[in-house]
Amino acid sequence: MRATKIAxxxxxxxxxxxxxxxxxxxxxxxxxSDGLTVPFALAAGLSxxxxxxxxxxxxxxxxxxxxxxxxxxxxxxxxRTDREHYISELNRERQEVKEIPEQEKEEVxxxxxxxxxxxxxxxxxVEAISKDSDRWLRFMMKYELGLxxxxxxxxxxxxxxxGLSYIIGGIIPLSPYMFIRHSHTALxxxxxxxxxxxxxxxxxxxxFTGSKPVRSAWQTALVGGAAAGIAFFIAKLIS
Amino acid sequence: MRATKIAxxxxxxxxxxxxxxxxxxxxxxxxxSDGLTVPFALAAGLSxxxxxxxxxxxxxxxxxxxxxxxxxxxxxxxxRTDREHYISELNRERQEVKEIPEQEKEEVxxxxxxxxxxxxxxxxxVEAISKDSDRWLRFMMKYELGLxxxxxxxxxxxxxxxGLSYIIGGIIPLSPYMFIRHSHTALxxxxxxxxxxxxxxxxxxxxFTGSKPVRSAWQTALVGGAAAGIAFFIAKLIS
Numbered sequence: 001m002r003a004t005k006i007a008x009x010x011x012x013x014x015x016x017x018x019x020x021x022x023x024x025x026x027x028x029x030x031x032x033s034d035g036l037t038v039p040f041a042l043a044a045g046l047s048x049x050x051x052x053x054x055x056x057x058x059x060x061x062x063x064x065x066x067x068x069x070x071x072x073x074x075x076x077x078x079x080r081t082d083r084e085h086y087i088s089e090l091n092r093e094r095q096e097v098k099e100i101p102e103q104e105k106e107e108v109x110x111x112x113x114x115x116x117x118x119x120x121x122x123x124x125x126v127e128a129i130s131k132d133s134d135r136w137l138r139f140m141m142k143y144e145l146g147l148x149x150x151x152x153x154x155x156x157x158x159x160x161x162x163g164l165s166y167i168i169g170g171i172i173p174l175s176p177y178m179f180i181r182h183s184h185t186a187l188x189x190x191x192x193x194x195x196x197x198x199x200x201x202x203x204x205x206x207x208f209t210g211s212k213p214v215r216s217a218w219q220t221a222l223v224g225g226a227a228a229g230i231a232f233f234i235a236k237l238i239s
Numbered sequence: 240m241r242a243t244k245i246a247x248x249x250x251x252x253x254x255x256x257x258x259x260x261x262x263x264x265x266x267x268x269x270x271x272s273d274g275l276t277v278p279f280a281l282a283a284g285l286s287x288x289x290x291x292x293x294x295x296x297x298x299x300x301x302x303x304x305x306x307x308x309x310x311x312x313x314x315x316x317x318x319r320t321d322r323e324h325y326i327s328e329l330n331r332e333r334q335e336v337k338e339i340p341e342q343e344k345e346e347v348x349x350x351x352x353x354x355x356x357x358x359x360x361x362x363x364x365v366e367a368i369s370k371d372s373d374r375w376l377r378f379m380m381k382y383e384l385g386l387x388x389x390x391x392x393x394x395x396x397x398x399x400x401x402g403l404s405y406i407i408g409g410i411i412p413l414s415p416y417m418f419i420r421h422s423h424t425a426l427x428x429x430x431x432x433x434x435x436x437x438x439x440x441x442x443x444x445x446x447f448t449g450s451k452p453v454r455s456a457w458q459t460a461l462v463g464g465a466a467a468g469i470a471f472f473i474a475k476l477i478s
Contacts (some may be wrong), residue, residue, distance in 0.1 A: 023342070033309075033311075033313065034309055037305065037309045037310050037313070038277075038302070038305045038306055040305075041301065041302075041304070041305030041308070041309075042281075042298065042301050042302050042305055045297075045301030045304070045305070046297070046298055046301060049294075049297055050251075050294070054401055054478070055288075055289070055294070055478075058284075058285070058288055058474050058477055058478045059281065059284070059285055059474075061473050061474065061477055062280065062281050062284030062285060062309075062470040062471075062473055062474045063277070063280075063281050063284075063302060063470075064271075065280070065284070065466070065469045065470045065473045066276065066277045066280030066281055066466040066467070066470045067277055069280070069462065069465055069466040069469060070272075070276045070277050070280075070462060070466055071460075073462050073465060073466075074272065074276070074462045077458045077461075077462065081448070081450045081455070081458075084450065085448070085450060094416070104337065108478060112364075115364070115367065115368050115374060115378060116367055116368075116371070117242065117362060117363070117367045117368070117369075118367060120363075121363040121364050121367065124356070124357060124359075125351075125354070125356050125364065126361050128354065128355055128356045128357060128360065129354050129355075129356070131270045131355075132355070133355060134306055135355065142250045145401065151399055178478050180329070200291070207318070210324055210325070210327075211320045211323065211324060216320070219316045219320075222312075222316075223309060223312050223313045223316065225313040226308055226312060226343050227305040227312075228305070228309040230305070230308060231301040231302075231304045231305045233297075234299075234300050234304045235300065235301045236296050238296065238297055238300055239293070239294075239297045
């Protein structure tokens with residue numbers, strides 16, 4: 001599920017009811033989902049066309065390195081860009097609040113109008129929000145632009161966790177090819193080991209993301225299995 | 240930049256100033272970023288260890304298939320889970336609004352208190368919001384839980400676009416290996432072609448996501464180049 005984020009929610013009051021996955025778990029899930037799936041599928045695809053598992057291991061390790069860097073470094077740079085984007089929008093908004101305050105107040109009012117508040121309530125709310133310019137700015141950023149301040153440290157740690165989880169996930173389907181010379185035998189063991197890992201991983205993921213664990217287990221195994229199956233047939237077809 | 244989303248903003252009023260990338264562009268960017276990077280790096284890695292480009296093509300196509308399915312199908316299923324999660328949270332919230340309305344009204348007030356509104360303005364706003372139960376629910380979903388209703392059709396189209404963009408992106412670095420037999424020559428042409436593609440792609444991505452285009456071009460090429468370089472050395476090391 002590359003490029004997909006897990007629904008994250010700000011902390012609510014009914015924490016015991018509305019589940020929120022911690023950031024660390026989220027990052028491990030993102031990295032490991034792809035790590036278990038793509039190197040698994042690549043190795044399965046290659047094992048159908050080469051008899052020597054050494055080449056499968058080389059290709060698999062190259063893929064793991066490439067994927068971990070694409071996710072880790074790519075994710076880190078994207079997060080840095082997000083942060084710069086936030087700061088540039090913040091500066092623009094700050095200037096607008098200074099230069100065209102009446103228009104910006106009208107924007108606050110428009111946002112509140114969505115909730116059908118009485119006009120006098122809106123005026124009083126706009127007054128209170130715009131009294132403090134930091135608060136006003138934060139309101140505009142959050143509700144006009146839908147942006148919240150990104151944390152720079154989080155971005156670095158998050159990219160590292162995602163990259164490492166990709167590597168750990170990728171080692172699992174690849175390890176049978178490291179110890180078994182015959183590619184067909186290694187494939188069978190890799191399929192068994194990886195499907196079990198995908199099931200367990202999907203189940204744990206489900207309990208953390210608030211979806212049904214058993215269903216999440218099946219879905220995760222399905223994506224991995226489909227990817228491996230199609231990679232196998234494509235490799236057979238063109239080799 | 241697998242697993243990374245581009246900062247997206249709800250439509251603001253200053254559309255001419257605050258740029259919002261259309262969903263289609265966002266999906267193409269997500270798919271193509273990875274498609275240009277990972278198969279490129281894998282092919283580069285393998286080309287250092289095998290002399291026959293046929294095997295590089297087989298491995299590359301298997302990777303493209305696996306990556307496209309992981310991103311496409313994985314993304315689609317994750318979006319479906321998000322939607323179910325939204326509906327289950329909505330039902331829970333609906334029950335709470337019915338069963339403990341006073342406590343839920345207090346939660347609306349708490350959310351508004353963040354903006355330091357006067358207490359009488361808060362009471363009047365809470366009254367207006369909770370008058371209509373749909374509006375009240377939508378308010379709780381959006382501001383207590385930070386969830387907005389996902390569109391089911393969008394999820395399907397989005398996954399398809401991401402998967403196809405991954406395939407198109409992946410074909411670019413792989414094509415030299417399809418027409419050139421000697422892997423070293425194919426590698427050099429692939430590196431040149433793909434770096435140019437990454438530069439152009441990064442530049443276009445930058446103009447669409449509101450970051451500096453030239454810098455985005457350099458960063459995109461850097462991630463692709465780093466992934467390919469490290470994959471190459473790892474493959475050399477263990478083969």
